[in-house]
Amino acid sequence: MxxxxxxxxxxxxxxxxxxxxxxxxxxxxxxxxPLSGDYWDAATTTTPETVSSAYGSASVRYDDAHVPTIEGDSEAALAYAVGYVHGTDRRFQMDLFVRRMRGELAAAVGEQGVESDRFHRQMDFTAAAEANWDALEDTETGASLSAFADGVGDATADGSVAPEFQLLDYEPREWSPVDTLLIQKQIGWGLTGSFRTLRNAAAADALGADAAAELYPDRLDHDSPILRPSVSFDSLASDVTATPERTVDAEFARWASTFESPDGVGSNSWVVSGTHTESGKPLLANDPHLSLLAPPLWYRQHLRAPDLQVGGVAFPGVPFVVIGENDAGAWGFTNAGGDSIDFYRYDTDGETYRYGDETREFDVETQTIAVSGGEDREVTVRKSVHGPVLERFGQRVGVAWVGLQANRTAAAIRELNYSDGRDEAMAALRAFDHPTQNAVYADREGNTQYYMTGLVPRRVTDSESVPVNQIFDGSETEGEWPGYEPYGVPDRSEFVPSEAKPQSRDPDYLATANQRIVADEELDYYLAEAYSAPWRGKRIYDLLDERAASDDPMDFAFVRRVQRDVRDERAALFVPVILDVRGEMDGRARAAADELADWDYRMDRDSRAALVFAFFVDAYRSQVFDAAFEAAGLDDRFYPNDWVLLHLPPDSRWFEDPPSGDARSRAATIAAAMTDALDAVDEAGHEVYGDYNRTAIDHPFDQSFLNYPRYPTDGSPATVRNVRKASAVGSSYRLLARFDGETSESVIPGGNAGSPFSDHYDDQLRDWADGEYRPQTPTTDGDPDVEFVPEEGGDA
Amino acid sequence: MRSPLATLWAVQRSARQRRAATVGAVLVGLGLGSVHWLGFVVGGALVGVCWPSLRSAIAAGFGFGVVAVAVFLARFALVGTLDGALGMGPLIAIAVVTPLVAGSLGAAVRGLLPAGESE
Structure with a gap:
């Protein structure tokens, strides 16, 4: 027994x-x-109170939202400390950004990173960043990037390793100054790397040129450009001609589009001069609509050094403040939409290509993509005179992109941080080579300024300017960019000069929301292929105009109200149309439409009408386009924007003679969409808009314990207070800057700490969802949380 | 001179000696568990052999696991990351269950030893 x-x-x-x-x-x-598992180290490892620095003395004080105020005895001491802080708080995110851009994602995440690596290797962003570093290395900016990199490295060595590295069991790459420039390339790519030309060509091939022209107009008919007054705002249909030589198939366009930013990337900003404000001082607002990530895309920070007092946000991995304010002024950016990319086809035998009268060899390199837990892959990195040649599914397309050149943007951002008034800020903005951005600036002297940054190439064929909405014939030397030097330093004098770019000195008030900047006739060069729909731009201008015409001056509370505004201009346009066709609807749909009659078009979380309208737009889009697009093999990446959808007239071909499916009146289509919308609402079990419109911000690993909590919020993809739930895009930072002696305010959708163990991982998210702000105030009192002391034999 | 087994039986019989030996075993087990998770099995075994019956040994091994979990969570509480750690879903579940199971499993070693005089 x-x-x-x-x-x-x-x-x-x-x-x-x-x-x-x-x-x-x-x-x-x-x-x-427990106790021995590496994953938990991140929860118990605390930042040392004292860190030895080769760059001199510095200190870090965190506020109650874990926003650091970093103060250095010198710029290098500051940059080292900033690197240490970023390396402590956002190391995993920084590594992920850089791995993606370098094409080394699969080495960490396995098979699912292979296609991304293939694309990023072919684009060779790394070589572009290295060219940038070569140009910056011996400058003050280069010195800061070097010190920053050392700070990141020492933070990593000190044990501040993010738990994500243990989750997937890999090590962070060593950080270098090139990596900071790769972060800049990533942001630039997200804002200007558009495959719209390829998609339009593929859509024209699949649907017919006429249909494509109607769906993807180059210009939208509205009167709310950034620079007013302006003239000639008729819509302009795209004249894409899809010849077999100048197109790609939808599969290639879809593949390439995977590496664009998700739908909805855009931004709002406006400045109001003291002429219109209660205090007599300017006001500035900015909220960039970028991917909403956990941890957030932005890192809030205050930096102090001799001649430097600046606060705002940076991308993790960047030692400066990208958007924010210093002791002289404040600045913000929105995407300008300048066309920074062109595509080329070649006469080629595979190894050589014709370029005018010459036969040239592609610059070819075979690289190996390491795949964690899988078989390594080889990728051919091929380059032509224009830059990278993307190659997939048996098709090749040459790419020219402004961001592939060395640029001065990092130096420009640094100069903005140090700028002492408008003249210096403008000098910095003129050197901001990439990307094209609507920069707004205001300062304590009462100046206001708008300026469009970024190099704008002139496109020429045989010395003649050419329109740019098609794939160029690279072998015929069409669409050349004088001065362009991929992976090198451009001849900037050949690009559109600063004085010819859109700008406005001392506007009374001015609003930018990615809409058309100015009438094409007012420019002597081609600027943009297309701009965003003007829903937000029009609304902001309406609010500013209304207030300016009233007896009430604009004040801080007013600009805050504008930034929180949730009136949906899509609803203002289309609800009357819905109401007009109630006779076509069944009883349930008619009752739902009746609820829209008294609605104020506000996308509030407690609104039933907002819920119905949001679902209606999706259902209407499906009713109009699904049949034809499915038949043509085009997915939702090819769908036109809501401006086009909601402006389709009753006699549009999409109702009377669609490429596929049965003809049906617009009224019947709307009625069917309303029924579909109610079915979808019921199926989801939603009662009000806030049941649907909840924060949906996820960690890249998409694990429930890493994702952010879900909170109901207000706004829509078309409102000033911007949130696009479907693609997790929205206001990634809200800044309200003032110059009347009171404190500016800001908030990010999440928290400053990247560690999911931290109380500050998501502690600003509720405020963000509720439209609340935090004071943007540096912490200068009290004992430092971290002190950097000069190490013996160091530079200091 | 008593054999090691006789000494062990003496420890098992004496409440005071058993308590002291158990505390020592828990400390050693925690030390080993901090180096490798197998340390919780060894710790459970050390704790288990201090007790006179298999049933009490397994209960003590489980208790050792509870202590290990408490120490594990206390470290988070000390640096202010307890809430974050408790939100780690399946990962914190692995961490909590490991010493409870390992401690109990290790304590089953007691059943491999000859029964003491009191048994």
């Missing part, structure tokens, strides 16, 4: 231990067991 019990116990013991040691459970236990 005793013996058999012992045998059983021995079997249980050895079986239990053996199973844990020999099964996949061992990997989990190694990482997540």
């Amino acid at each position: 005793d013996r058999s019990r012992r045998a059983v116990l021995a079997a249980v013991l050895s079986g239990g231990v053996g199973a844990a040691l020999l099964s996949p459970a061992k990997g989990y236990l190694d990482r997540f067991a």
